[in-house]
Amino acid sequence: MNILVVGSGGREHALVWKLRQSPSVGTLYCAPGNAGIASVATCVPLKATDFQGLLRFVRDKAVDLTVVGPEQPLVMGIVDVFREHGLVVFGPSASASRLEGSKVFAKEFMKRHGIPTARFASFAAGSGRQAEAFIESSSVPLVVKADGLAAGKGVVICQTKAEARIAVQEMLEAKAFGAAGENVVIEEFLEGEEASVFALSDGEHCVTLPCAQDHKRILDGDRGKNTGGMGAYAPAPIMTRELTDRVEKEIIRPTLGGMKEEGAPYRGCLYAGLMITKDGPKVLEYNCRFGDPETQVVVPLIDGDFAMLLKAAASGSLADYTPAFHKASAVCVVMASRGYPDEYETGKAIRGLDSVNVENGEIVFHAGTNRDGNTIITAGGRVLGVTAVGYKHELEATIDAAYRLVHRIAFDGAYYRSDIGKKALKHVKPGKHS
Ligand code: AMP
Numbered sequence: 126m127n128i129l130v131v132g133s134g135g136r137e138h139a140l141v142w143k144l145r146q147s148p149s150v151g152t153l154y155c156a157p158g159n160a161g162i163a164s165v166a167t168c169v170p171l172k173a174t175d176f177q178g179l180l181r182f183v184r185d186k187a188v189d190l191t192v193v194g195p196e197q198p199l200v201m202g203i204v205d206v207f208r209e210h211g212l213v214v215f216g217p218s219a220s221a222s223r224l225e226g227s228k229v230f231a232k233e234f235m236k237r238h239g240i241p242t243a244r245f246a247s248f249a250a251g252s253g254r255q256a257e258a259f260i261e262s263s264s265v266p267l268v269v270k271a272d273g274l275a276a277g278k279g280v281v282i283c284q285t286k287a288e289a290r291i292a293v294q295e296m297l298e299a300k301a302f303g304a305a306g307e308n309v310v311i312e313e314f315l316e317g318e319e320a321s322v323f324a325l326s327d328g329e330h331c332v333t334l335p336c337a338q339d340h341k342r343i344l345d346g347d348r349g350k351n352t353g354g355m356g357a358y359a360p361a362p363i364m365t366r367e368l369t370d371r372v373e374k375e376i377i378r379p380t381l382g383g384m385k386e387e388g389a390p391y392r393g394c395l396y397a398g399l400m401i402t403k404d405g406p407k408v409l410e411y412n413c414r415f416g417d418p419e420t421q422v423v424v425p426l427i428d429g430d431f432a433m434l435l436k437a438a439a440s441g442s443l444a445d446y447t448p449a450f451h452k453a454s455a456v457c458v459v460m461a462s463r464g465y466p467d468e469y470e471t472g473k474a475i476r477g478l479d480s481v482n483v484e485n486g487e488i489v490f491h492a493g494t495n496r497d498g499n500t501i502i503t504a505g506g507r508v509l510g511v512t513a514v515g516y517k518h519e520l521e522a523t524i525d526a527a528y529r530l531v532h533r534i535a536f537d538g539a540y541y542r543s544d545i546g547k548k549a550l551k552h553v554k555p556g557k558h559s
């Protein structure tokens with residue numbers, strides 16, 4: 126089967142890398158892709174939001190399955206357009222993508238279906254007074270969220286009521302997030318450890334993948350600004366078998382069941398961003414796609430034909446698919462450009478990429494790169510996802526392997542966290558395979 130992956134980041138490189146290993150895959154395309162993706166797939170210069178261009182391409186090249194990486198085309202309805210043309214596409218419809226596209230929808234949905242999440246209230250433009258009154262009557266910290274897509278920047282954690290008032294004012298009145306901030310959610314601050322759970326669904330059945338943990342803050346020790354994600358590892362030892370079963374029962378199945386009941390069956394990857402609190406797992410957010418950089422550590426753990434898995438989810442036959450996973454661990458350290466997550470530098474030559482030893486489970490996923498003649502140069506905030514997969518090793522050894530590879534790669538201004546995976550180690554019993 127011929128496959129088109131839509132997107133251009135580290136997540137798409139990981140998807141393409143995994144698909145390349147599937148015996149059922151013929152030609153693999155990626156639109157628009159990046160310099161790393163070009164080594165495993167044919168890159169096509171079409172934007173992820175150019176639906177008509179992508180449709181024409183898929184028809185011209187007899188593409189059998191399209192896999193959509195980023196949220197924006199999903200929320201804009203790429204899947205609806207492709208399905209109307211009788212094409213097989215992996216991803217949720219616009220209506221199902223509201224779980225990510227509107228935080229107000231997601232919170233109200235969880236309330237309707239009794240899915241555990243932080244207590245909240247939502248406010249529309251013009252109701253600043255009511256929002257202030259709500260803040261006054263709440264205890265801090267509080268979390269203020271813009272309703273729509275805001276590239277990970279629409280969440281403000283407020284330690285004081287004054288900060289919360291300012292955050293709401295900026296979103297509702299000053300329109301700092303444009304249309305995305307026309308409605309806001311104000312919610313209770315949850316304490317605990319975060320985990321990312323991906324469930325692949327065909328609208329009816331689902332397959333839960335090994336759980337991962339992201340590192341969202343820019344600095345070691347989870348300090349500093351929020352980013353798209355500075356590194357990840359999987360499986361996350363905090364997600365014991367018992368906890369994973371509980372998440373499936375209390376969160377994943379009620380979410381999929383609820384969406385079906387509401388006439389928006391969820392097909393694709395449902396990403397539940399969880400906080401594991403002392404009262405159990407609660408949903409921080411839903412995403413309507415694979416996570417980035419979690420995908421870089423989750424897909425290497427899948428044993429079996431990944432293309433068949435995605436196709437089964439896209440075409441409603443997941444009940445016939447038996448999932449299997451490697452007993453392994455994976456760690457991804459993101460190397461970013463100086464300045465990220467604010468304004469960052471680009472165009473720096475990357476050295477050391479030829480030192481990667483695939484046989485040793487080393488993989489470098491490209492997130493923001495370009496080619497300049499024979500040189501690979503930086504072209505994004507997050508540049509590389511330097512990844513190690515340990516098929517025989519415990520998590521600690523896989524962390525060391527990832528950092529050994531990081532130390533062999535360099536570019537001017539390269540920045541990375543030095544503690545990716547460290548917080549998992551306290552959950553790992555000595556001598557036990559993670
Ligand atoms: P979101 O985009 O909703 O996942 O928020 C981004 C990040 O903000 C999350 O990964 C958490 O680290 C943090 N966050 C969001 N909501 C809460 C909450 N209610 N309590 C504590 N932290 C939160």
Ligand code: GLY
Binds near residue numbers: 339417419
């Ligand atoms: N790693 C966070 C996200 O993909 O949204």
